[in-house]
Amino acid sequence: MTDTDWHRLDRRMLLVHPVQELVRFFPAVLAALFLGGTGGGARWELIGIAIPIALGIWRYFTTTYRITPNQVELRRGLIGTKVVTAPLDRVRAVELTSTLIHRVLGLARVEIGTASVQTTGEEKFALDALAVGPAKEMRTALLHRVSTAQQPEGPDAFSSPTGGAGLAEVVPSAPDEMLLRLDPGWVRYAPLTSSGNVIAAGFLAVVFQFGERAGVGLSDGGAVEQWFVRAGLVLALLLVIAVFLVIGAVLAVVGYLVANWEFRLSRDALGRSFRSER
Numbered sequence: 001m002t003d004t005d006w007h008r009l010d011r012r013m014l015l016v017h018p019v020q021e022l023v024r025f026f027p028a029v030l031a032a033l034f035l036g037g038t039g040g041g042a043r044w045e046l047i048g049i050a051i052p053i054a055l056g057i058w059r060y061f062t063t064t065y066r067i068t069p070n071q072v073e074l075r076r077g078l079i080g081t082k083v084v085t086a087p088l089d090r091v092r093a094v095e096l097t098s099t100l101i102h103r104v105l106g107l108a109r110v111e112i113g114t115a116s117v118q119t120t121g122e123e124k125f126a127l128d129a130l131a132v133g134p135a136k137e138m139r140t141a142l143l144h145r146v147s148t149a150q151q152p153e154g155p156d157a158f159s160s161p162t163g164g165a166g167l168a169e170v171v172p173s174a175p176d177e178m179l180l181r182l183d184p185g186w187v188r189y190a191p192l193t194s195s196g197n198v199i200a201a202g203f204l205a206v207v208f209q210f211g212e213r214a215g216v217g218l219s220d221g222g223a224v225e226q227w228f229v230r231a232g233l234v235l236a237l238l239l240v241i242a243v244f245l246v247i248g249a250v251l252a253v254v255g256y257l258v259a260n261w262e263f264r265l266s267r268d269a270l271g272r273s274f275r276s277e278r
Contacts, residue, residue, distance in 0.1 A: 016101055021055045071085045102129055108132045108135040111127075176275065
């Protein structure tokens with residue numbers, strides 16, 4: 001197998017792609033289950049589940065990639081083939097991400113950012129997914145590549161499936177320089193995030209709507225009785241708002257820590273690239 005051969009994604013993606021397709025087609029699957037429960041028998045249920053699973057398996061077998069001396073190529077499809085390319089000299093970022101199911105299986109999604117490849121929709125250059133080890137090797141090779149003239153020959157050459165003739169293995173001469181780590185004090189800003197404010201605003205709108213409806217019908221009775229009822233309602237609303245704000249702040253802090261736990265920003269020893277991890 002030469003370096004420019006086409007390679008498939010990791011075989012463990014056969015367990016991930018069908019799940020992703022089931023989530024993607026969840027409304028259709030739900031409709032099939034509903035049809036099956038209204039007299040259609042198990043046929044619709046089986047069809048609704050089998051089609052996304054088949055599409056996930058098809059997606060694995062029709063997705064290949066390779067790294068040539070000049071570019072990275074991602075090929076999708078069998079009948080209508082689509083090839084997305086990323087020139088090596090224009091690679092600016094390589095992002096590794098892992099969802100929960102990826103982490104359980106030891107996989108990482110590799111997303112390559114360049115100055116020429118679009119970053120939205122189907123044109124996004126993403127390999128979903130490779131084993132963590134080869135994915136890290138690919139990131140290092142793409143960001144720290146050397147010219148073909150500088151590439152070592154023989155057994156020292158970088159010849160794994162993730163490398164090409166224009167990529168050489170980079171052996172770090174020194175550990176990365178740590179620039180920044182997660183400061184626990186940053187969590188105090190988490191309750192001020194926009195998501196927390198949106199949730200709080202929605203909840204307050206519901207609370208005030210409820211309070212307005214609860215106030216209807218208080219026109220009957222004496223003035224003193226109305227005043228006490230309204231004062232009690234206002235105090236109850238204020239208490240509910242205070243409790244919600246506290247709970248919202250706690251959830252915002254938890255969400256912030258989950259998303260940014262072990263955040264680190266470092267720079268390689270030769271100053272060629274930065275790396276952020278969280």
